[in-house]
Amino acid sequence: MQELEDLGSAYSLASWDEQTYCAERGREARGHLLATLATVRHERIVDDAYGAALDELSSDGAWLSGEQRAMVRVAKQARDRDVKVPKDLVRALAEQRSRASRAWLAARPANDFASFAPELAKLVRLKVEEADALAFDHRYDALLDDFEPGMTVARLDPILDGLRDELVPFVRRVLDAPSPDRGFLDGPYDQAGQLELMQRILAAVGFDFAAGRQDLSAHPFCGGPSRRDVRLTTRVYDSLEPGSLFSSLHEMGHGLYEQGLAGFERTAIGHAPSLGLHESQSRFWENVVGRSQAFWQHFLPVAQDVFPGELGGVSVDRFVRAVNRVARSAIRVDADEVTYNLHILLRYELEKELVEERLAVADLPGAWRERMQSYLGYTPRDDAEGVLQDIHWADGLFGYFPTYTLGNLYAAAITERMRGDLDLDAHVGRGEFGPVLRWLRERIHGQGFVRPAEDLMVEVTGKPLGHAPFMRYLEAKYGELYDL
Amino acid sequence: MQELEDLGSAYSLASWDEQTYCAERGREARGHLLATLATVRHERIVDDAYGAALDELSSDGAWLSGEQRAMVRVAKQARDRDVKVPKDLVRALAEQRSRASRAWLAARPANDFASFAPELAKLVRLKVEEADALAFDHRYDALLDDFEPGMTVARLDPILDGLRDELVPFVRRVLDAPSPDRGFLDGPYDQAGQLELMQRILAAVGFDFAAGRQDLSAHPFCGGPSRRDVRLTTRVYDSLEPGSLFSSLHEMGHGLYEQGLAGFERTAIGHAPSLGLHESQSRFWENVVGRSQAFWQHFLPVAQDVFPGELGGVSVDRFVRAVNRVARSAIRVDADEVTYNLHILLRYELEKELVEERLAVADLPGAWRERMQSYLGYTPRDDAEGVLQDIHWADGLFGYFPTYTLGNLYAAAITERMRGDLDLDAHVGRGEFGPVLRWLRERIHGQGFVRPAEDLMVEVTGKPLGHAPFMRYLEAKYGELYDL
Numbered sequence: 001m002q003e004l005e006d007l008g009s010a011y012s013l014a015s016w017d018e019q020t021y022c023a024e025r026g027r028e029a030r031g032h033l034l035a036t037l038a039t040v041r042h043e044r045i046v047d048d049a050y051g052a053a054l055d056e057l058s059s060d061g062a063w064l065s066g067e068q069r070a071m072v073r074v075a076k077q078a079r080d081r082d083v084k085v086p087k088d089l090v091r092a093l094a095e096q097r098s099r100a101s102r103a104w105l106a107a108r109p110a111n112d113f114a115s116f117a118p119e120l121a122k123l124v125r126l127k128v129e130e131a132d133a134l135a136f137d138h139r140y141d142a143l144l145d146d147f148e149p150g151m152t153v154a155r156l157d158p159i160l161d162g163l164r165d166e167l168v169p170f171v172r173r174v175l176d177a178p179s180p181d182r183g184f185l186d187g188p189y190d191q192a193g194q195l196e197l198m199q200r201i202l203a204a205v206g207f208d209f210a211a212g213r214q215d216l217s218a219h220p221f222c223g224g225p226s227r228r229d230v231r232l233t234t235r236v237y238d239s240l241e242p243g244s245l246f247s248s249l250h251e252m253g254h255g256l257y258e259q260g261l262a263g264f265e266r267t268a269i270g271h272a273p274s275l276g277l278h279e280s281q282s283r284f285w286e287n288v289v290g291r292s293q294a295f296w297q298h299f300l301p302v303a304q305d306v307f308p309g310e311l312g313g314v315s316v317d318r319f320v321r322a323v324n325r326v327a328r329s330a331i332r333v334d335a336d337e338v339t340y341n342l343h344i345l346l347r348y349e350l351e352k353e354l355v356e357e358r359l360a361v362a363d364l365p366g367a368w369r370e371r372m373q374s375y376l377g378y379t380p381r382d383d384a385e386g387v388l389q390d391i392h393w394a395d396g397l398f399g400y401f402p403t404y405t406l407g408n409l410y411a412a413a414i415t416e417r418m419r420g421d422l423d424l425d426a427h428v429g430r431g432e433f434g435p436v437l438r439w440l441r442e443r444i445h446g447q448g449f450v451r452p453a454e455d456l457m458v459e460v461t462g463k464p465l466g467h468a469p470f471m472r473y474l475e476a477k478y479g480e481l482y483d484l
Numbered sequence: 485m486q487e488l489e490d491l492g493s494a495y496s497l498a499s500w501d502e503q504t505y506c507a508e509r510g511r512e513a514r515g516h517l518l519a520t521l522a523t524v525r526h527e528r529i530v531d532d533a534y535g536a537a538l539d540e541l542s543s544d545g546a547w548l549s550g551e552q553r554a555m556v557r558v559a560k561q562a563r564d565r566d567v568k569v570p571k572d573l574v575r576a577l578a579e580q581r582s583r584a585s586r587a588w589l590a591a592r593p594a595n596d597f598a599s600f601a602p603e604l605a606k607l608v609r610l611k612v613e614e615a616d617a618l619a620f621d622h623r624y625d626a627l628l629d630d631f632e633p634g635m636t637v638a639r640l641d642p643i644l645d646g647l648r649d650e651l652v653p654f655v656r657r658v659l660d661a662p663s664p665d666r667g668f669l670d671g672p673y674d675q676a677g678q679l680e681l682m683q684r685i686l687a688a689v690g691f692d693f694a695a696g697r698q699d700l701s702a703h704p705f706c707g708g709p710s711r712r713d714v715r716l717t718t719r720v721y722d723s724l725e726p727g728s729l730f731s732s733l734h735e736m737g738h739g740l741y742e743q744g745l746a747g748f749e750r751t752a753i754g755h756a757p758s759l760g761l762h763e764s765q766s767r768f769w770e771n772v773v774g775r776s777q778a779f780w781q782h783f784l785p786v787a788q789d790v791f792p793g794e795l796g797g798v799s800v801d802r803f804v805r806a807v808n809r810v811a812r813s814a815i816r817v818d819a820d821e822v823t824y825n826l827h828i829l830l831r832y833e834l835e836k837e838l839v840e841e842r843l844a845v846a847d848l849p850g851a852w853r854e855r856m857q858s859y860l861g862y863t864p865r866d867d868a869e870g871v872l873q874d875i876h877w878a879d880g881l882f883g884y885f886p887t888y889t890l891g892n893l894y895a896a897a898i899t900e901r902m903r904g905d906l907d908l909d910a911h912v913g914r915g916e917f918g919p920v921l922r923w924l925r926e927r928i929h930g931q932g933f934v935r936p937a938e939d940l941m942v943e944v945t946g947k948p949l950g951h952a953p954f955m956r957y958l959e960a961k962y963g964e965l966y967d968l
Contacts, residue, residue, distance in 0.1 A: 006520035010494050025695040026713025036490035211509040229510025265513060
């Protein structure tokens with residue numbers, strides 16, 4: 001188990017480096033390196049002796065501690081999954097992920113979907129093979145299960161349908177209201193100053209820079225080799241939001257979760273039980289906290305200290321309205337939290353159709369444009385701000401997108417429950433993040449993967465997964481901000 | 485073979501990161517990660533099927549190309565070596581290297597040899613076990629062979645004795661002469677300016693920044709995951725030399741060699757045949773070229789462009805004399821090229837005694853002080869500038885130090901031969917590095933590990949290994965600089 005975790009850590013480190021410091025000419029070799037690490041890990045996980053040990057501990061593990069039993073359960077589930085995928089497919093997938101990612105890296109700035117399409121089509125074909133090898137009742141479920149264990153289309157569809165039915169008219173109401181001024185966010189803001197501001201905020205909230213760092217990358221993410229060596233990345237533009245400052249807070253949320261898992265390092269339960277749950281933490285810090293009045297009551301003076309000229313005369317109220325402005329927009333990662341989930345629904349539907357072979361890769365750009373118009377009333381200018389905007393599919397991440405929306409739903413449910421225990425706004429407004437972080441550490445981070453995500457959430461929130469808390473959160477927040 | 489190379493690359497990347505960006509709290513996990521990569525690689529290299537394939541190709545490989553036969557030979561030699569070392573010892577060594585390195589990191593700034601000694605003693609014990617498992621005629625030969633394949637104490641001692649016999653009186657002659665002024669190198673020099681100057685020089689000489697990069701680390705080195713992704717590190721102080729600027733040129737020399745091996749990437753022959761030969765390239769660029777009159781004819785104006793106030797009035801002659809100043813000094817990496825090899829002889833003798841268990845770890849600091857006084861006429865103030873100065877032993881690198889001196893000997897022989905083909909000083913003085921680099925690429929870098937180091941050197945230089953070219957080089961250069 002420890003060796004498998006170490007090999008996973010090596011893969012994470014090499015992936016982080018691929019996005020941050022890898023030399024241009026070294027990308028092909030990096031693809032081979034990652035493919036070899038994935039293959040070697042797969043070989044070891046499917047090893048018969050390891051399987052026999054897990055079987056024995058599963059059937060006769062009364063002497064194990066509760067945490068150890070959880071390790072056996074999680075390790076066995078992972079092995080049962082991996083055993084079904086042939087080794088050659090594991091390598092082929094890893095190599096093709098790397099090739100498709102490189103094709104995407106070149107295609108996006110050139111707005112050239114046609115050059116990317118053949119690599120994507122090969123990757124979709126391999127993911128279909130993988131899903132079929134995993135032999136779930138529904139093909140997409142096999143992929144979804146990798147990121148959100150136990151979740152199925154049959155359970156997800158009604159939840160997302162319910163969300164969409166309330167969200168679409170709500171978005172319309174918000175967009176009909178007068179839009180707040182955000183011109184002062186355009187800057188230009190000095191990039192070094194922005195990085196300094198981010199680091200000050202991250203340190204104040206509680207990200208431990210002795211157990212992690214922040215670097216630049218084209219696409220912000222949280223990764224890295226160890227729970228005690230968490231690698232956040234961000235990017236900076238000449239304007240303040242949202243792709244840089246709030247993506248920093250987003251990745252910090254992931255990073256705080258990771259650092260909270262440190263006690264389980266090198267074990268199978270030293271991971272979040274699901275990506276949706278992981279995402280709940282990034283959304284909590286990015287949106288619930290990071291875009292709140294209370295947060296900027298505390299941090300606007302810090303931001304004004306760094307940018308006296310640009311932000312000197314801006315009130316907290318004006319700043320908060322600006323960073324919560326709702327708009328029809330093309331780019332998911334720049335979207336406000338109200339329209340955001342419509343971007344996800346679009347991707348979820350298209351990737352289901354791709355995997356079920358009801359949609360051809362060649363027809364993706366058109367399907368994307370149509371659905372953007374129907375959900376968001378926006379038609380992308382070109383494929384660069386349309387179907388080429390995300391790296392996920394190029395990286396083989398099918399079944400991943402819905403976890404973003406699950407994260408929003410979980411975050412809202414967690415926040416409702418947290419407010420019963422502590423006065424979130426009062427603490428945040430005073431810059432007291434300790435009690436908030438401790439609450440999350442105790443109930444979520446410190447639980448590791450001892451229980452499945454939904455079980456843990458029922459225990460934390462007392463309620464099953466649903467869209468109601470999230471819609472209540474949006475209605476309360478935007479009702480006030482937009483005077484609805 | 486490709487998978488073994490990939491695993492080696494993953495190890496190199498994780499090692500590079502350990503020295504550059506690894507979080508403080510992540511160091512323990514990094515030790516486990518490196519140990520697992522080493523163990524997994526060892527398991528695969530000793531695999532019976534791999535061994536059988538190599539045996540078959542060795543005995544019946546007439547259909548292979550010359551390069552492929554070399555791959556088989558090198559891979560088989562590496563396997564024959566690794567097969568003798570038990571898996572548990574491989575992991576124990578990797579884990580102990582990590583523990584001893586961390587102990588050293590804490591002990592050096594605290595000048596606390598006693599806290600480091602028990603970890604070093606355990607490591608020496610494990611290296612002795614390894615050497616005994618390898619079963620060479622002499623224990624030290626087993627360790628030396630890992631870095632300088634085929635080299636033995638029996639062959640090395642007469643060469644180094646011959647060197648010492650000429651070097652000790654030569655050092656005395658130089659130190660008796662008036663010492664040049666080097667005050668203007670003290671600065672302070674802006675650190676960002678120094679980094680900019682280094683990058684300009686590296687790019688001008690021919691280091692390909694699309695196939696590598698330069699970062700900061702406490703101890704400069706050249707490593708990284710791929711021949712097309714070479715990672716140089718450097719450090720900067722407030723003064724110009726020698727630990728930063730010339731260590732940059734030194735690591736660049738290694739990096740140029742690595743980039744020149746790109747055609748053999750992911751093969752067993754995509755490596756220098758020996759560390760001594762690798763070191764010949766760093767010494768060539770650092771000393772033969774980097775500390776020459778011709779080099780600064782070309783680059784002093786660039787340096788003056790970056791540091792007009794500090795270097796504006798300095799002549800090439802004065803600059804070159806300053807950066808070639810010979811002195812009794814404590815720190816190997818800061819030593820001039822004349823006294824440098826005495827630092828190496830000291831380490832070579834002490835580590836032989838350690839490995840042969842004729843010297844106890846507890847007695848190392850005293851033995852170090854005595855030998856420093858006897859060879860260099862200098863007694864270290866404390867252990868921090870004595871026995872604790874190098875990371876090598878903490879990292880398990882016994883048998884490594886002599887390759888530094890071999891590098892100096894090889895570099896001198898290579899330079900003598902090169903001068904027969906091209907006017908080195910004329911090219912360098914005009915900033916024409918292309919012909920020089922091409923000469924090295926063709927004869928050395930581009931040969932990979934097709935032949936053993938000494939065979940390749942005989943082919944390149946027409947002579948067997950010896951100390952004479954190096955002494956001729958020193959006598960000519962310092963005779964002129966010091967008016968001897």
